[in-house]
Amino acid sequence: MSQRTYNQLWADAQLELSCLLAEELPAEPPRPEKDRVVFFQRLAMLFVRYTQIFRQLEKAYDLVVHPQKRRFIRSVLDSVMGRVLELKNEMVEKEFSEYHYMDDVLHDLKLIPADLEIPIPRYFHSERSKEVQQRKAMLTDILKMVEVTETPEVSGKAPVMAKEMSQEEAVKIIQVAERARQGRERAKFNMKNLNMNTVYRIKEPGADSAESAAVCIQKVWKGYVQRKRTKTAREEEMIFLGMYEAPRPAEMTAQAIEASTRVKQMEHEEAYQKATVDVMNQLRDVEGDDMSKSMKVQIQQWFTECRNATGTFPDYPDEEDGGSALIFAEKTPQQLLEEFAAKEEEEANTKAKGKEEKKEKGKSDKKKEDEEVGDTAVFHF
Missing domain, CATH: 1.20.58 (Methane Monooxygenase Hydroxylase; Chain G, domain 1)
Structure with a gap:
């Protein structure tokens, strides 16, 4: 599509x-x-x-x-x-x-x-x-790093030492290996002499040899063609019986189109990322100074308007509240000051409520102490 x-x-x-x-x-x-x-x-x-x-x-x-x-x-x-x-x-x-x-x-x-x-x-x-390929590569690197190169020791046991060999045993092993080598060399030499002494009779080229060659080639070709026909007939029968699914050229074409579309997606994505970086760099190089100057002027104007409206310079917005983004928002200085005042009032109410709770707790503790002192005085009388 x-x-x-x-x-x-x-x-x-x-x-x-x-x-x-x-x-x-x-x-x-x-x-x-x-x-x-x-x-x-x-x-x-x-x-x-x-x-x-x-x-x-x-x-x-x-x-x-x-x-x-x-x-x-x-x-x-x-x-x-x-x-x-x-x-x-x-x-x-x-x-x-x-x-x-x-x-x-x-x-x-x-x-x-x-x-x-x-x-x-x-x-x-x-x-x-x-990501999957990176994880596989990382796992392969980890396995290579922790690959054991030495023979691991058996837990709880001393490492197994190599068995000492006497001189007679070493001589016997060397003799066996040498006799085996001599036997292989002798067998090769005998086979070479046998091939040299064997005489093969080759027929002279003629009508009989050309006819037999033609028959051989025809036999091989007819067998190949018949096997191909048999395979085609078997596949057609399986498709007719519903055992195999018939190949659909339309589906193959659609798959090829989807593959080419995904290749185009990757190309367009790379071009988009590159264009984004280029535009950012161009804006930073060409208009960066002008933008920073205009932003400074706006911030100064905002502070001046706030001072003219309230008589004092406002505090710079905290990073949690948005920082300078609040200054460039579409709000008047009076609205921003109202928001700051509401926030400060809320914090003051919270602090006052905490102090009241502490005072009430202190009064209740003091009342309990007075009651305990009174009880002890009555007990002494």
């Missing part, structure tokens, strides 16, 4: 996803459903529809070439996968079972049971191939 087909598949999935979000998040919240069967039917319907969207997005992401489109599809695809898992969890909690019967939902949507299968996304294998 062409890229236009996958773009249309992505557009259809986005449209269906928009409809589902409008149904799940209406303007007015619906009444809670008390009927368990109706509630499960609603969950099953959402589960099947989200599964279909997941299959469409996964197919589009696998074969779309454009790098920016693939990134956007990937974010939507991950969100849909998370929603499918949430719905499955809710169905298991409501039915107390991991197996559900949704024949009526399939009948209403005009689907088959195979449409309910959730395939493993193909990018799980394709995008993790490099």
